[in-house]
Amino acid sequence: MSMHQDNRQHFYALADQVTSQLHAGEGFTLWLQGETSDFVRFNRGLVRQAGQVAQVYLTIRLVQGQKHISQRVVLTGQAEDAEQVSAVLLDLRAALVDAAQDPHLLLAETVNSTESIQPNQLPPTEQIVEDIIAAAAGSDVVGILAAGPVFFGFANHYGQRNWHETASWNFDWSLYSHGDKAVKRGGAGFVWNAAAIRANIAAARTQAELLSRPAHSLAPGGYRAYLTPSALGEIAALLNWGGFSEKSLRTKRSSLLKLAEGAAFSPSVSMADDSAGGLEPSFQQEGFIKPARIPLVAEGRLAGSLVSPRTAREYDIPSNGASAQEGSESFSMAGGDLPQADALKALGTGLYISNLWYLNFSDRPAARITGMTRFACFWVENGEIVAPLNVMRFDDSLYRIFGSELEALTRETEFLADAGSYGHRSSASQRLPGLLLKDLKLVL
Structure with missing residues (x-):
């Protein structure tokens, strides 16, 4: 029996136990999140630190009418977990007496049990590390590799049981050049490709050599610009910060009013929440099942929003299984007709922007955003990179970036996984094209 079969069956057994210990009028939800992740830190193209994190957290919520209270515990996978869960249930029952009514609590009542177990297609992490070291030989590659399975579970007193597990890798890295100059890259997926990492690092070496040229400074103004999928990812993340939230739209706080x-x-x-193509489970903490795809923008027009159960209760509308934050965890943007290999030629003369950072809204109601160029951004003339750019600040509108100034989108899209691991590995991801603009406003 595999370790994950043990985790799944152990979780289901705990759910059955809680069901048997309920008092009249009580209900519950269980939310499990776990991983067995290898983390490897690289410096100068060699392993600096390696380790493994194996953890399973269980959130137990006891419900009575519109009152609820919860507690998170760490599971060991052993018999002692049953005793711990029983003790927590007693504590929650005692505390629930003093809990306030929650008028916006909404839990799934229709049983929709699911299991999604994706076979682990990754080679041993040692092999991935060997491939990275071989590809990085002679270069100062700095980064963190995370690889291994993650799994989620949900259960409630209605008898619903859900399980999701998948294995993926995420390598967030930079190739250091000199001073404050580096090429920032990354990659993620469900299948490891040694040839792809060799090609990616080789391309970064080429860009790092270009960084040794004298930097080019630009006067404030409007310039043609090509944004890589990584750079577009920073803008998409800001757009996704409340932009498609039904609550934010109704309270007039969305940037997309x-x-x-x-x-x-x-x-x-065209943009969508594409949970079927991401890392996240198809279910969420209240037991609602997410559609495989939720259209958000269709051919330039707002086509949908993300509705959490709480917002659904507050406004008496259906929920589509969004998280409490009502942001897309699997954000997708359709590609266009421009071959990625022709991006520089199509740009002609202008900015090649590999990365952006420090983004924020300069005027949220007007959808104006600001940020800085960062890591391997270049000045291009006649389709050829001629010099690295000194750091510049841009300030522009989403309606120009995705509207009037949008010239082309690349045909190819890139899968970008969130490298966050604070507390646990993130399951958020994006799938994005590159973007060619007729005009991007630089202000400093």
Whole structure:
């Protein structure tokens, strides 16, 4: 029996136990999140630190009417977990007496049990590490590799049981050049490809050599610009920060109010919450099942929003299984017609932007954003990189970036997984094209 079969069956057994210990009028939800992850830190193209994190957390929520209270515990996978869960249930029952009514609590009542278990297609982490070291030989590659399975479980008193497990890798890295100059890259997926990492590091070496040229400074103004999928990812993340939230739209705090009121992006822009193509489970902590795909923007027009159970209860509308934050955890943007290999030629003269950082809204209601160029951004003339750029700040509108100034989207899209591991490995991801702009406003 595999370790994950043990985890799944152990979780189901705990759910049955809690069900048997309920008092009249009580209900519960269980939310499990676990991983067995190898983490390897690289410096100068060699392993600096390696370790493994194996952890399983269980959140137990006791419900009575519109009152609820919860506690998170660490599971060991041993018989002692049953005793711990029984003790927590007693504590929650005692505390629930003093809990306030929650008018916006909404739990799934229709049983929709699911199991999604993706076979682990990854080689041993040692092999992945050997491939990275071989590809990085002679270069100062700095980064963190995370690899291994993650799993989620849900159960409630109605008898619903859900399980999701998958194995993936995420290598977040930079190739250091000199001073404050580096090429920032990353990759993620469910299948390891040694040839791809060799090609990626080789391309980074080429860009690192270009960073040794004298830097080019630009005066504030508008410039043609090509944004790589990584750079677009920073903008998409800001757009996703409340932009598609039903609660934010109704309370007039969304950055896309104008879109909701009839404004439009370019007809070539289509965006979606694509949970079927991401790392996240298809279920969430209240037991609702997420659609495989939720259209958010279709041909430039607002096509949908993300509705959490609490928002659904508050406004008496259906939930589509969004998280409490109502942000897309598997954000997807459709590609266009521009071959990625022709991006520099199509740009002609202008900015090649590999990365952005420090992004924020400069005027949220107007969807204006600001940020800085970072890591391997270049000045291009006649389709050829001629010099690295000194750091610049941009300030522009999403309606220009995705609308009036959008010239083309690359045909290819790139899968970008969130490298966050604070507390646990993130299951958020993006799938994005590159983006060619006729004009991007630089202000400093």
